[in-house]
Amino acid sequence: MAILNAAVSTAVARPLRGGEAARLLLWRNILVYRRAWLVFVTGFLEPVFYLFSIGIGVGAIVTGFTYAGEPIEYRDFVAPGMIAASAMNGSLLDATFNFFFKLKYNKLYDQMLATPLRTVDIAVGEILWNQLRSGIYVAAFLMIMVAMDLVHSWWALLVVPAALLIGSAFGAVGMALTTYMTSWQDFEKVTLAMMPMFLFSATFFPVTAYPGWLRWIVEVTPLYRGVVLCRELTLGVPSWGSLVSVVYLLAFGAIGLMVVRRRLDSLLLT
């Protein structure tokens, strides 16, 4: 019988190399979203709507706004905040709700572990996917900003790699936390964490509005780091301080990745 006759072809099943495994996981997710593109698009729209309503709408009645001692347009202040929020949305949607579904209901990773794939391949592949979605969101967002004449510096192009950093940080941490969740109710906590982060991480007003201790809390949130980084880039004023944000986000991603891999081991390889 041909289907069982390995001699028919020279191709033989084998373990994958790391890069191949990650690429296949990306491809699997692309196949899924090819049929569910609407879901993909709606996640992108929220920060865009905020840019229009708060940044441009409210911005029209804000006068004399200053940032770091310089007078700037309020919408130029809000736009980079929405870039970072867009990157966060892009990765967290898949890293929490969809990751939970794949893990508990679709049994996707049980399926993958019956093949030569390893848990580290799964963790890396899914985090790369989170990054990719963040990157796509932010690239599209940047184009909208160009069309609205909100980009004033070539440095702004670097928000795309910045989005990849934000995507990996939120993706890895989101997935790590999701491995501890037991029911859909637990996701209320995700919403509960995302909403204030979105509103208060120096997205709509500067962090100087906070009293000292509260300011400190805001400044350690990953979204704040992302917002500051994006703002420095779109305003064309990157500094050595930007590197702090880069290192901070990288560390978040790396620690998250390690936790995810270990959690997948203990959940799936029992």
Place this chain on the structure above:
Amino acid sequence: MISARGLRKSFGDFEAVRGIDVSVRPGVAFGFLGPNGAGKSSTMRMICCVSPPSGGELRVFGMDPAKDGPKIKARLGVCPQEDTLDVELNVYDNLYVYGRYFGLPRAEVKGRIDELLDFVQLTDKAKAKVDDLSGGMKRRLTIARSLINRPEILVLDEPTTGLDPQARHVIWDRLFRLKQAGVTLLLTTHYMDEAEQLCDELVVMDQGRIVAHGTPLGLIQQHSTREVAELRFGVGEHEALAAKVEDLAERIEVLPDRLLLYSDDGEAVIDAVHSRDLSPVATLVRRSSLEDVFLHLTGRTLVD
């Protein structure tokens, strides 16, 4: 192909597998029988390299699952107890993506998919969503998927549980063809007819241990009589009546709904029962089956 020495698996205080020795030769259809909780699935998971053994030694293709998991898995086909099909992809893409996880080139995977869909009679469902398939179709798709890497060993954990009789026969037919093509089959089941039909060699597991090992026929000859007389009395009478007939047979089993009398001549037993002025509601004489071996060895009916 597979060898285990003193293989153990425990979950906290619970010992699921308590030291088993198994050796599976190439080309054999090897069955694991046992009630729920006997340790069959735990054993399968260890062989499939998704569950690290707690003790003992395990080798698959001569390799250690702890070290060479991916290499072993490249040569294994796995058909798990619960279907783990990707519900976000259609039938074709399920096979395609899965095949690619084995490092096979695109064109190769596509060629194999066409053959496999034909083999499991799902060619016209290639574009269907997984959720729209019937239980039997999902099972067939899972089997097709497990064959995409042309495995040397196919591991099937309760391949026909929950399927209707027709769907079961289709699966059995396909598994039989695979066996003839030289694939080593490793299956767990708690259906005796399945074990009798498919397996060349069996082990019976109970409470984490192997309690018997042999061919289906050999086990029947070794652990049961040629025939069985089944007697059915009124509800609740079986326990009390057992004492009155137990001398008529070599061995007697008391089930909630009937008495099983083991003897080489079943008809003679029935006649003797009647001559004692006992009138069972129904009687039946049949040949011994694996079910009887199982009852004898584990003291339990199978599906409990």
